[in-house]
Amino acid sequence: MLTIAGAFAQGDVTFDVSAPTAVETGTPFRVEFVIGNASPQQIKFTPPAIEGFELLAGPSESYGADISISGGETVRTETTTYTFVIRGVTPGLHTVQATTASVSGKVYSTRAVTIEVVEPPEDGVDRAAEGQGSGYEISDNDVFLRATVDRTDVYKDEPIVVTLKLYVRNIQIANLDSPKFPAFNGFWQQDISSGEPTRQRETYNNRVYETSVLKEYLLYPQQSGIMTVESFEATVNAIFQEQTTAPRSIFDDFIGQNIRQVSKRIASQPIRIEVRDWPAGAPASFDGAVGEFRLEVTPPPSAMNANQSGTYTLRLSGMGNFPLIRVPKISLPQSFEQYNVTTSDNTRHSRVGTSGYREFSYPFIPRSDGLYTIPAFEFTYFDPQQRRYITHLSRETSIEVAADSTAWSGLGGVVSGVSREELRIFDQDIQFIKRGSPGLRPKGRTFLFSPLYTGLLALFSVVFVVCLLVLPRYLRNMQSDRFVRGKRANKVAFKRFRAAETYMKRDDRHGFYDEMFKALWGYMSDKFDIPMADLTKERIREELFVRNILEDHSLEYVRIISDCEEAQYSPVSSSRMGEIYREGVALISKLESALK
Amino acid sequence: MKHFTYSILVVFILSIGSTNMVAAQDNARTSATTLWDEANAAYVANDYASASAIYDSIEQSGMVSAKLYYNKAGALFKMGEIGESILYYSKAQRLAPSDADVAHNLAIVSSYTRNKIEPIPDFFLKRWMRSLGSIMSGDGWAWLSLILFAGVLAGTLLYLLPLGHHIRKTGLYGLSALVLLTIFAFSFARRDWKETASPSGGIVTSPSAAVKSSPDNSGKDLFLLYEGDRVQVLDAMNGWNEITVVNGNRGWIRSGAVSMID
Structure with missing residues (x-):
């Protein structure tokens, strides 16, 4: 029954009217006017004009009183009810006009009540007349399940309310069994049913039903396209009064066998919902928030100490798909050690969607001092009403982190046990671009086989060839010079010996030894192509040794030279001159043959 | 000695012949240098699209360098053009094979490709x-x-x-x-x-391309290559290229799908 609140009187006097919202023609029903907290003696009730209905009975007056004690206070409740029994005659909307009642001289009034009168379809009439006699069946028209949605064309993540209702007419329902609720595939669902089923009278296909809301869901579609809310199934158990023509025995009534229970499986029709995807051109910061949001940012204090914890807080409030909002990414400076984001919710699901707020806290600890900037946070949501994206931008915050005064209390630069960390790689990125001179060169050109390359190659080759041509001639000259001298060394030596001999005959000691030196040194110089200035006794011994000359010969040579040096300035023997001369000649002859 | 002087003369003439070209190149070089600075400034300002466009105009003028390719590849990567970015890093690597930055970036950008192709270990x-x-x-x-x-x-x-x-x-x-x-x-x-x-190395620059058994559309699909995959072109015929991939697979691909590392 729909209860419409009437005018409230001063004090506790109430005046209400209650009437069904829908009736079938020919079916009697009651309209009640209830006056509360007034004794019947004080009430002067004016019956309303009831038009379009046939008045069957009334007004009949009834009175009830109730005394209750609560909290040491006695409360007396009195109600006076005026009941009319009426019946609809013609289909359509009919109104029970507003009426008034005066209580102790004060006038109260109710509002007019509109009642829909419908003509029951033919089959319904037939069924009412004879259906119950033919069997205990449940007609599809008498009991059915119906799912309704508040809209069928929505954007992704825009809320839809699905209501599952049971419609009953003409029969008595004991209970509903083994219900199978829709799976809501592709939807995020939230049950928003109020605890107890709400009963109501409703017309559907020109019939009046008692309806009760079984379930109510708030759905957020997660995919775009045509989606379906599947059917809701349940088994209904109806109770029929057994009607027998046979006389009832006393036991029948006693045991109560004249009640029959009939079951039937019923299902609601599936519902198609068209889900549109969000329009193109979403900003980069859009991450699936749909509705209407406000952004509130609580930045950490602008001055902090290193190693002291801080929190950056984002709060999204408003109305929208709160349960589906992901933790937004914020970019804190890399040297801030970050911890798990905590999310706190305070949201309420209702028929209009989800409202409240969701708060994200980003705890962090700055590990080193310096001036840091937390860039502005950008939050974008899609507003399905305005059909556009809306972006909120927080302000950029800067934090000055002071050095941790407790960390470096070491004495005079002595630091004990610094804990070192691995270099942490947060992310990989390409190296920055190269600056400075671009060093551009024509494309597709290589140095190899370029004119410069071939030119240089030719130059080198030419130089080489020229050298090759010039060098042998030069070498030949040089070599032949040396060869000749070597060949002639013997001859030259003997020429000198002959000169020495003449000096010996003249007994010219100075001249003799001079020529002897020239002969002996000169021979070696010519033979081995060593400049005179570089000749030493050791050098000669080496050269002879390399050429595999007997050790005796080289020793003898050195001895003769020494003898000459010795005898040159000694006043004694002229006889030694002859000896040295013979030895020298003999040695050179021997060397000459050995060196051949 | 006569030969010697002659060869010097040849080199001299060659160098005179190239001075005109050098002068023309110098002009191009100075304007390219200002463009280069502009492009770098755009990159620093995170305006990768215009940076890339300016690098491109330098390249169009026929003047290139490893640095140019490197920076353009960076801009392309920032724009999300993975295939093109790999192509330009590969070009940079051809000109500067020992550059550590180029190798580093090429490795990073290559990790964004879809295919993971294991190369056959070489001798x-x-x-x-x-x-x-x-x-x-x-x-x-x-x-x-x-x-x-x-x-x-x-x-x-x-x-x-x-x-x-x-x-x-x-x-x-x-x-x-x-x-x-x-x-x-x-x-x-x-x-x-x-x-x-005649470049033989190439990079797949179309989002994906089927490699077929023969150079026509009716050929069997052998495997699929994705943007950024490196191929070696062996042969070309009627708009199709015969290619091998580092793992040894071979087939024909539409030549439009591959950009050469020239």
């Missing part, structure tokens, strides 16, 4: 040769080969001089080593020259 000598060849650019090898060649000539001349017996003997070994090195350097330079004249 170790081949691998050594490849890493030896990437010590220097092709031009570097060309210069080295020239210097080594001069060394060989000088060594030969020295060898002809009548020096001590064992000096000559060790000199001969040295000379043979020098000749070998010259051949190496020259072959590396020549390989680069050949690759410049």
